[in-house]
Amino acid sequence: MARGRAPGFDATREEILAQAARLFANQGYPATSMNQVAEACAVSKPTLYHYVRDKHELLAQICQNHLQHLVDLVDEVSARQLPPQEHLRGLIHRFVQAYGEAQNEHRVLTEDLKFLDEEHRERMVAVERQVVGRFADAVAAVRPELRGAHLHKPLTMLLFGMINWTFTWLRPDGALTYEAVAPMVADLFFGGLGAVRTELTDPSARHERNELDPAAPQVS
Numbered sequence: 001m002a003r004g005r006a007p008g009f010d011a012t013r014e015e016i017l018a019q020a021a022r023l024f025a026n027q028g029y030p031a032t033s034m035n036q037v038a039e040a041c042a043v044s045k046p047t048l049y050h051y052v053r054d055k056h057e058l059l060a061q062i063c064q065n066h067l068q069h070l071v072d073l074v075d076e077v078s079a080r081q082l083p084p085q086e087h088l089r090g091l092i093h094r095f096v097q098a099y100g101e102a103q104n105e106h107r108v109l110t111e112d113l114k115f116l117d118e119e120h121r122e123r124m125v126a127v128e129r130q131v132v133g134r135f136a137d138a139v140a141a142v143r144p145e146l147r148g149a150h151l152h153k154p155l156t157m158l159l160f161g162m163i164n165w166t167f168t169w170l171r172p173d174g175a176l177t178y179e180a181v182a183p184m185v186a187d188l189f190f191g192g193l194g195a196v197r198t199e200l201t202d203p204s205a206r207h208e209r210n211e212l213d214p215a216a217p218q219v220s
Helices: 009-027 034-041 045-051 055-078 084-103 103-115 116-144 152-166 177-191
Strands: none
Touching: 009 034, 009 045, 009 055, 009 103, 034 045, 034 055, 034 103, 055 084, 055 116, 084 103, 084 116, 084 152, 084 177, 103 152, 116 152, 152 177
């Protein structure tokens, strides 16, 4: 009979992932060794390998967990069945706050996803596209004509451009918090969304699938 996991296994594994995310975010995935992760977690290297197979698994699990959290946030906001504008505002607020609460994990997803093997990377990108698609649907719900003009996804990517890179300039110890920035992002997007002119594009000239580079990053 196989032995079950020891009490606290999951909590210890989560702490290992958190410490690894901090190290990867601060010094980069390639420059971080498993010895450093073990030291940061105050465990021996053999103990570390009891919880994770290797450094690649650490990276894959950090990215997977962060992306799954984002999917859960979309589901959480959608379950509230809000009117279109409130729904999109809710998504923006929750994502800005989530990135503030998981800055290390988001930096790892943004900067280190490229170090995953092809199979894992494609799996993560598929989840990213799922999240972007849900956001794009929310944008189109506010202005349905954007879908016909094939602009709802490009506008969604512009929105993520505001959200995704906040961590590069917003100081965690500064006076401006992620909680304060969230409504600013929403106000800025909504203030400009109504000014977008759909007649500037010709839907018959380009298919929607060509509006976005399939190799471009999505959520990250």
